[in-house]
Amino acid sequence: MRSLGRWRLRPWHLFPTPTGAPFTFAYAAVLAVTSLIAAYADPALVHALHQGSSTDVAHLVRAPVLVLLASALWVAGGILAPYTLCFLFVLTALERRIGGPRTAVVFLLGHVLATLATEGPVGFAVLAGHLPDSSLHRLDYGISFGVAASLGALTGLLRPWLRWPVLVLFGGMLIQDLLNLTDPLTNWGHLIALAIGLGMWPVVRRWYREQG
Numbered sequence: 001m002r003s004l005g006r007w008r009l010r011p012w013h014l015f016p017t018p019t020g021a022p023f024t025f026a027y028a029a030v031l032a033v034t035s036l037i038a039a040y041a042d043p044a045l046v047h048a049l050h051q052g053s054s055t056d057v058a059h060l061v062r063a064p065v066l067v068l069l070a071s072a073l074w075v076a077g078g079i080l081a082p083y084t085l086c087f088l089f090v091l092t093a094l095e096r097r098i099g100g101p102r103t104a105v106v107f108l109l110g111h112v113l114a115t116l117a118t119e120g121p122v123g124f125a126v127l128a129g130h131l132p133d134s135s136l137h138r139l140d141y142g143i144s145f146g147v148a149a150s151l152g153a154l155t156g157l158l159r160p161w162l163r164w165p166v167l168v169l170f171g172g173m174l175i176q177d178l179l180n181l182t183d184p185l186t187n188w189g190h191l192i193a194l195a196i197g198l199g200m201w202p203v204v205r206r207w208y209r210e211q212g
Contacts, residue, residue, distance in 0.1 A: 014088075014089060014092065014093075015088060015089075015092055016028055016088065016091070016092045016095070020092075020096060021091070021092045021095040021096055021100070022095075022100055023091075023095055023100030023101070023103055023104055024087075024088070024091040024092050024095050024100070024103070027091070028087070028088060030073060031073070031074075031075055031079070031084070031087075031143070032079060034073050034074050034075070035074075035075055035078055035079035036079075037049070038050075038074065038075075038078060039078060039079075049074075050074065050139055050141055051139065052067075052070070053067060053070035053071045053073065053074060053141050054067065054071065054138065054139050054140050054141055055067050055068060055071045055115045055119060055140045055141065056119065056136060056137055056138045056139070056140050057119050057122050057123040057126070057135070057136040057137075058136045058137050060115075060116075060119055060123075061123070068111070068112055068115065070141075071111075071115075071140065071141040071142065072107075072108075072111050072141075072142075072143055072146060074141045074142060074143075075142060075143055076141060076142030076143075076144065077142075083142070083143060083144045083147050086147050086151065087143055087147050090147055090150045090151045090154055091103055091107065091147070091150055093154055094106065094150050094153060094154045094157075094204075097154075097157050097204075097208050097211065098157075098204055098207040098208055098211050099207070099211055102204075102207050103150065106149055106150050106153045106197065106200060106204065107146035107147075107149065107150050108146065109149060109196060109200070110145050110146045110147075110148060110149020110150065110152075110193040110196045110197055111143070111145045111146035111149070111193070113192070113193075113196055114145040114148070114149070114189040114190075114192045114193035114196065115140070115145060115189065117188075117189070117192050118185045118186070118188055118189040118192065119140070119185075122135055122136070122185070123136070140185075140186070144186070144189075144190060144193075145189050145190065145192075145193040146193070148170075148174070148190045148191075148193035148194045148197065149193040149194065149196045149197035149200075150197060151166070151170060151194065151197060152167075152193070152194040152195065152196065152197020152198040152199075152200070153197040153198075153200045153201070153204045154197075154204075155167050155197075155198070156198070156200070156201030156204055156205055157204060157205065157208055170194070171191075171194065174187065174190045174191050174194060175191070177190070178191065
C-alpha cells in the first residue's frame, strides 16, 4: 500500500526530467525538434533529409556510421506515433534504473544490430541475383528498433507479475505485425531488437545492482 502511495505522489517519474533521466530528456528534445521539422518544413527538404538518413543497403555501404546515427534522429510516423510514447516510458524507466550512458548503449545496440541483421540479407540477396538492385534503396529510419531493445532489457528488471504480461502483449503485437506482412523487414527488425534486449538481462541486472 505504501509503494502505491509513493507512485501516486510521484507520477512524474514516468516521464524524463533534466535531473532524473537526462539522456532520455535530451534525446526526446531532439526528436521533438526533428518531428517539428518533418511536420512543417518543405516536403522536398524533409524527403531529402529522410533519404539521407536512411539505413538502406546503399547508404550503409557508403556511410554506415553517419546513417546509423542520423536515422535515430527521426520518428517514423511523427511525434504522435505509438513508439514515441513507448520511447518516453521505456527509456525513462530504464535510465532511472541503470543510468543514462548504459541506457544509450542498450538503445544503440538494438538500433544498430537489428538494422544490420535486416539490411544485410537484402544486400547479399541482391548480390546473388535474388532481388533487384532497387532493393538497395528504400526509406528506413526511426527509433523503433532501439525502443524494442530497451523494452526487452527493461523487462529483466521488472517484477514477474509485470514482466511477463508486458512481454506477452508487446511480443504478441510484433508477431501480429509480422503476420500481416505490412513491412516484413521492419517487423523482423522489431523482433530481433526485442531478442537483443532480452539477451541483455544478465548485463542490465548487473548494471542495476551497481547503480543501486
